[in-house]
Amino acid sequence: MSITRHLAVIDRLCSEDFPAEPGRSDVGTTGPGYHIAELQTSADFWDDDGTEREETEDQYEADRDALSERLAERWGPPVVFSLWSVSSRHLEGEGIPEPWGPLSSHVPDMHLWRADGRWIALGVSQWDKELPFQLVALITAIAPP
Template structure:
């Protein structure tokens, strides 16, 4: 993991304008009020043998925590925020604002800060399904957490 590069990506996201439309960006995805950067992506687990998936998950969580320590030096300790409630509400048809609705479907929780810019900064570990890759995500949004 390249912490300096990841911090630079987060800094760029904090300074950028949000896209007017939902879609891909040079760093990942974005839309009105949010940007999501894919900082790291693992391989998939279709051919898994043994504990590779669990070890990869642990490594991605450790990488999130290491990057989070650097952000905590800037902005104080993170709030660990579960997205389970947002996921449950979204699956029951309740409207949950983006980026939280989509994140809740593949990120169980985020480490969350309010940056001096007034934007929320979150780090999360994503996995859409047990065979698919893990991703370390950085989210910068003006949308309050659900």
């Protein structure tokens, strides 16, 4: 993990305007009111007995925590925000705004800050047990639900 590189991406996205339409960016996805950066991506786990997956998950959480410590130097300690109830409400059909609804389906919780009129969050994503982990950063003007 390159904390310096990740911080540079977060800083850049904090200062960029949000697009009018959703789409891909050079670091992830973007849309009206949000940027999601895929900071780091692991390998797939198709033939894994679970050991490598667990070690990788631990490493990605440690990387998130290390980056979170650096961001805490700027904005204070994060709020750890569980997306479990957001995911449940989203699956039940409640109109959870993007990016929170879709994000809640693969990120269980996020370290969250409010700075300069935007929400900044870090999380570890995994869409399914065979798929890679990702360290993701969210920069959004849309308040958490």
